[in-house]
Amino acid sequence: MASPLLWTLFLISIIFFLKSHAEQEDTPITRFQQYLRFRTDHPNPNYTAAVSFLINQAQSINLSTRTIEFVPGKPVLLLTWLGSNPKLPSLLFNSHLDSVPAEADKWIHPPFSAHRTDDGRIYARGAQDDKCIGVQYLESIKNLKSRGFSPLRTVHISYVPEEEIGGFDGMEKFAVSSEFAELNVGFVVDEGQASPGDEYRVFYGDRTPWELVIRAEGIPGHGAKLYDDGAMENLMKSVELISRFRETQFDFVKAGKAANSEVISVNPVYLKAGTASNTGFVMNMQPSEAEAGYDLRLPPMADPYALKKRIAEEWAPSIRNMTYTIKEKGKLRDHLGRVIMTSTDDSNPWWSIFKKAVEATGGKLAKPEILLSSTDARYIRSLGIQVLGFSPMINTPVLVHDHNEFLKDTVFMKGIEVYESVISALCSFDGVYDQVI
Ligand SMILES: [Zn+2]
Numbered sequence: 001m002a003s004p005l006l007w008t009l010f011l012i013s014i015i016f017f018l019k020s021h022a023e024q025e026d027t028p029i030t031r032f033q034q035y036l037r038f039r040t041d042h043p044n045p046n047y048t049a050a051v052s053f054l055i056n057q058a059q060s061i062n063l064s065t066r067t068i069e070f071v072p073g074k075p076v077l078l079l080t081w082l083g084s085n086p087k088l089p090s091l092l093f094n095s096h097l098d099s100v101p102a103e104a105d106k107w108i109h110p111p112f113s114a115h116r117t118d119d120g121r122i123y124a125r126g127a128q129d130d131k132c133i134g135v136q137y138l139e140s141i142k143n144l145k146s147r148g149f150s151p152l153r154t155v156h157i158s159y160v161p162e163e164e165i166g167g168f169d170g171m172e173k174f175a176v177s178s179e180f181a182e183l184n185v186g187f188v189v190d191e192g193q194a195s196p197g198d199e200y201r202v203f204y205g206d207r208t209p210w211e212l213v214i215r216a217e218g219i220p221g222h223g224a225k226l227y228d229d230g231a232m233e234n235l236m237k238s239v240e241l242i243s244r245f246r247e248t249q250f251d252f253v254k255a256g257k258a259a260n261s262e263v264i265s266v267n268p269v270y271l272k273a274g275t276a277s278n279t280g281f282v283m284n285m286q287p288s289e290a291e292a293g294y295d296l297r298l299p300p301m302a303d304p305y306a307l308k309k310r311i312a313e314e315w316a317p318s319i320r321n322m323t324y325t326i327k328e329k330g331k332l333r334d335h336l337g338r339v340i341m342t343s344t345d346d347s348n349p350w351w352s353i354f355k356k357a358v359e360a361t362g363g364k365l366a367k368p369e370i371l372l373s374s375t376d377a378r379y380i381r382s383l384g385i386q387v388l389g390f391s392p393m394i395n396t397p398v399l400v401h402d403h404n405e406f407l408k409d410t411v412f413m414k415g416i417e418v419y420e421s422v423i424s425a426l427c428s429f430d431g432v433y434d435q436v437i
Contacts, residue, residue: 028416029122029409031057032135033114036124041112045098047161051077054134054159061142063157070173074161078179081141083154083427089186090154091426093419095134096163096170096191096376099126106403120409127407129400130191132415133391134159140419151427156183163376166329171376175383187350187386187426190377193400194393194407199366200358200418203389205341205381206374207261210296211327214238214316215289220275223284232273234320235290241314242266242294261370264307265297299370300341304332330374331382340378342386344368349431350386357425361418363394392418 038050054077055065063079070076077097083090102111102125109115109123116122124131137157162170174180195201216238218231246266252258273290274281298304308326316324334340344351358365377387392415399405 028135028139028413029116031139032132032412033116033122033124035131035135036114036122036126037112039112040097041099041101041125042164043101045161047073047075047097050097051075051159054079054138057138058157061138061145063138063141068174068177068179070177071169074169076161076170076174077159078183079138079157079159081151081155083151085152085430086154088153088430089184090156091423092156092158092183092185092188092380093133093137093423094158094160094171094188094190094376094380095130095137096167097134097159097161098164099129099131100164100401101125102405103403108404111405116409121406122409122412123404123406125405127405128194128391128393128396128398129405130391132393132407132412133191133419136392136412136415136419137423139416140423143416143420144424149424151424152430153186153427155423155427156185160376167376167379171379175379185380185385188377188380188388189354189422189426190380190387190389191375192389192391193371194391194396194398195366196395196397197366198394199364200390200392200394201366202344202354202368203371203377204344204368205300205370206330206378206389207265207297207299207370207372208328208330208332208378209374210298210329212266212294212296212311212315212324213291214294214311214322214324215291217289217321217323218286220288221286223286225286229321230286231288231290231321232286234322235273235292237320238315238322239268239292242268245310259369261297261372262299264299264302265295267295269293269295297373298332300332300339302332304328330378334382334384336384338384340381341370342381342388344388348386349429350426351388353425353429354388354390354422357421358392358418360425361414361421363392363418390422391415 035053039046040050051067058065058079063081066078068076104111111125114122114124160170160174192201192203216231216234218229218234221227221230249263252263253260270293273287275285275287311324316322332340346352355365371389375389377389380387393407393411396407396411
């Protein structure tokens with residue numbers, strides 16, 4: 001009789017054999033793992049291999065493919081499933097090809113190995129943000145096709161580069177291109193975020209970042225002297241006023257009256273002042289210039305004109321020798337002056353269809369949210385086109401941009417089913433929705 005040790009070794013080798021065999025299989029999970037292994041992380045994303053992988057996948061299910069390079073080396077990949085009535089506005093499902101970097105030594109499994117643990121966790125940078133949806137779109141169409149489903153409206157899938165660094169060479173250029181206009185897009189689904197609970201999260205708007213720099217000038221003077229209109233004193237008055245505004249906004253959140261993403265956040269990010277010396281700063285001199293930088297985030301319904309007035313009159317008034325610059329990293333109103341957000345009530349048929357389609361899979365949607373930061377969706381919403389941010393991940397900790405980002409295989413597979421329902425419902429909508437764009 002073999003010794004217990006030999007038996008153990010025998011069993012271990014069988015497990016290893018089965019495991020490596022499973023990895024070689026061609027399943028939705030292994031295809032997801034393959035896509036996760038492409039190094040599309042910043043600062044040097046390599047899009048070529050990832051794009052040819054996706055093209056192969058798309059061709060295997062007879063989707064037409066097109067690659068557009070608005071900037072050399074930064075491809076936008078467009079897949080199309082033609083509807084039986086291509087005159088109707090189409091649907092677009094978007095994801096980004098790139099991911100943020102990963103500090104490999106802080107991960108329990110290497111971030112680009114897409115290791116799958118025994119309990120089904122797939123560890124990889126991009127597992128949640130947002131390579132999951134990129135593969136789920138394809139897998140769900142594959143399943144719909146295998147069931148003989150054919151769409152009424154044309155369905156497009158786009159894979160765009162550079163989202164994680166602002167989308168300037170990706171979606172920003174694509175959204176205003178003639179190629180995009182020709183798609184005649186009526187409704188868009190873009191990435192969302194994981195939900196630790198059992199309700200799917202859905203996003204109807206982004207916050208718009210503003211970079212604010214306020215500068216004060218004043219008469220320099222001896223450190224010992226008390227006098228009015230010094231640069232530091234002028235700046236500090238503004239810093240106090242801004243902090244008070246910040247508190248009033250934060251109070252709404254603390255009182256439970258608003259979500260973090262529903263108020264204007266204003267956070268100091270740097271202070272610059274002082275007269276340099278060889279050992280640090282000259283301590284007996286009050287400087288003639290002082291500067292502070294702020295990160296502001298405005299929810300869609302914020303009034304940008306009122307905030308600008310506040311900045312000009314209170315935070316950096318010329319009567320206190322102050323100047324300012326605002327770098328607006330997006331728009332708060334579209335070309336018709338409308339608030340840039342997607343309506344999530346039954347007046348919007350796209351919303352109702354989307355909601356019912358998720359519910360048809362046994363899922364429930366949480367109260368729609370505004371995203372704390374911003375995604376590529378803002379470029380499409382500012383065209384007047386409706387966009388919902390949605391990544392079907394429930395019972396999953398939010399690990400976007402974090403170490404040890406993972407997604408469970410069962411959650412990934414359920415997501416495919418959810419998209420089957422969502423895509424088939426949306427592309428079967430034969431009603432007219434008069435949207436002015
Ligand atoms: Zn993302």
